Amino acid sequence: MARPRVLSLALVVAAAGAVAAQTRPAFDLLVGGGTVVDGSGGPGVRADxxxxxxxxxxxxxxxxxxxxxxxDASGLVVAPGFIDVHTHADDIADTPRAENFVRMGVTTVVAGNCGTSALDIGEELSRIKQVGVSVNFATLVGHNTVREAVLGRADRPPDAVELSKMKGLVWKAMADGAVGFSTGLQYVPGAYADIVEIISLARVAADVGGLYATHLRNEGTRIGEAVDEAIRVGAAAGCPVEISHLKIDSPSRWGQAGKVLAQIDAARTSGVDVEADEYAYTAGSSGLGIRFPDWALEGGRDQVRARLDDPATWARIQAEMKQTLAERGFDDLSFAVVASYSPDPSLDGLSMKQVAARIEGSPSLDAQLEAARAMMREGGASMVYHLMSDDDVARFMRHPEVAIASDASVLTSGEGMPHPRGYGNNARVLGLFVRERHVLTLEDAVRKMTSLPARHFKFADRGLVKPGYAADLTIFDPARVADTATYTAPHAYPVGIPFVIVNGVVVVSHGEHTGARPGQVLGISGEWTRHDR
Ligand SMILES: [Zn+2]
Known part of the structure; x- marks a missing residue:
């Protein structure tokens, strides 16, 4: 677009008449002529x-x-800034521009998900305030982090003293500003916890208004039990439950999204406030370790290595891995692609089948498992896993309580081969799922990125374009908005999102980051902290 859309004060005053030049302008910023899609789900209206x-x-x-x-927003949609409640942006203070988030329209991130957070939330939040970041930030306190601080990576329940220490750490985190408690029950050491431990800790967060966010213990062959566990935690702790990155991750269970949603609806009818979030891709991303049995990862790196190096133990691990793959409907590990393997970055972007061919001289399943073993000996790798079906993703997306969230970290352009969701998630929903596939209406998609997650996480003054609300705005072209990041070339910003405003400050202008860092630290129920800059 050749015409500049941001005009200076002088131009506006000239247009409005010289009278106004003597007094303070009515507004710091005027977004004029756009279609306001206010985040409520209601139809868009022409408004300034x-x-x-x-x-x-x-x-x-x-x-x-x-x-x-x-x-000048003519021809564009003016929406509330997108609220991404499932991120791993814990290290945002190191990359404060958070460009991958803000360029896809995200103005608020929630970190501390999947059981992993800072241990000292107070210290983390003060550092973020001190550095100044481009988006608003809130965090959960992670169960794995708290458990590891008290029990290490031991595969046993805590004794009474250990449990009260863990509760103390959750209490401290909530007092310091965390918005809830998260678990990652497919990860060590969270996987070693039983429901009694989880309820005890979730209750501490619930007592001060926090929610329980969970990466389920299983997302495929035993997803029914896993969802039931989450519901029981919410019922016993008396808090809302956010099921993180809702998915069906096993081909043998594809097509069961409806069944899972029915379970969620039944819980909601019975009074447990179960909600969820989802990203718009059929691949997930996590560590290589998630493919290994939990028991094999107990203890420190040396203990893990000793198991991998012991032929009898390795045979047992291998047998369990093969059995799990078969139950889940996978022939081998070709669905697993290396995102980042620091000991040998030349493997980044290769599937485990290709890795096996390269380093073991064979693409067979046995060679793939040997390659996985060799990589785990070196500390593992970050992976992208192609394990969902399009139909399940779309079915979940249509549910009114499923919000849109990326599961992404703060990314640095050019580093590794991360999941493209970190650059494209929101734009992909608006382009592919709204405009091309008609899975959602535009208004509903915006609601799922704004007022819905704001309600789940009790950000009382965010998520709507409404007088009195924080001025977080994402301005996009509904005819053009699209993700451009792919699995093979993920470091690519979306198109069609020319302006992003955080707390009234323009952070993206004409599609470029302005360098502004007006983000605030957010807490529960609209308590918000204006940082001191
Ligand atoms: Zn997770």
Whole structure:
């Protein structure tokens, strides 16, 4: 577009008449002429949005109003900034521009998911405030982090003293500003915990208004039991449950999304507030270790190595891995692609079948398992796993309580071969799932990225374009918005999202990051901390 969309004060004043030049303009920023899709799910309306002091001051026809700056949003949708409640942006202070998030329209991230967070949340949040980041930030406190701090990687229940230490750590984290408690029950050491331990800890968070977010213990062959466990935690702890990255991860169970949703609906009817989030891809991403039996990963790296090196133990591990693959409907590990393997980055982007051919001289399943063993000996790898069906992804997406969230980390352009969701998730929903496939309406897609996650996480003044709400706005072209990141070339920003505004400050202008870092640390129930810069 040749015409500049951000106009200076002088131009606006000239247009509005010289009278206004003597007084403070009505708005710091005026977003004019766009279609406001306000995040409620209601139909879009032509309206201008006036922003003052970081808040939305007016929505409606504001013709002639003065403003320090104006964005011409004609032909564009003006939506609330996207709220990504499932991220691993824990190290945002090291990459404070968070460009992969903000360029896809995300203005708020929630970290601390899948059981892994900072241990000292107070220290983490003060560092973020001190550094200044481009998006709003909130965090959960992670079960694996807390358990490891008290029990190490031991495969046993805590004794009474250990449990009270863990509860103390969760309490401290909540007092320091965490918004809830998360588990990662497919990961060591979280996988070693029983439901009694999880309820005890979730209750500590629930007592001060926090929610329970869970990476389920199983997402395929035993997903029914795993969802039931999550529901029971919510019922016993008395808090909402957010099922993280809802998916069916086993071909032998594909087509069962409806069954899982029925289970969630039944729990909701019985009074347990079960919600979920999902990303818009048929591949997941996690560590290589998730393919190994939990018991094989107990203890430190030396103990893991000793098991891998002992022929009898390795034979047992291998047999269990083969059995699990067969139950889940996989012939081999060709669905597993290396995202980042620091000991040998030349493997990044290769499937385990290709890795086996390269380093073991054979693409057979046995060679793939040997390659996985060799990589685990070196500490494992970050992986992309192609394990979902399109139909299940779309079926989950249509459910009214399923929000859109990326599961991504703060990424650095060019580093490794990460899952493309970290660059494209929201744009992919708006382009592929709304415009091309008609899985969702535009209004519903925006709701699932804004007011729905805001409600799940109790961000009371975010997620709507409404006077009094924080001025987080994402302005996109509904005809053009699209993801461009792919599995083989993931470091690519989406197109069609020209402006992103965080707390009234323009962070993306004409599709480029402005360098602004107006993000705030968010807490439960609209308590919000304006940082001191
Ligand atoms: Zn997870």
């Amino acid at each position: 949005v006036g922003v003052r002091d970081g808040r939305i001051a007016a929505v409606g026809r504001l013709t002639g109003a003065t403003a320090h700056a104006v964005i």
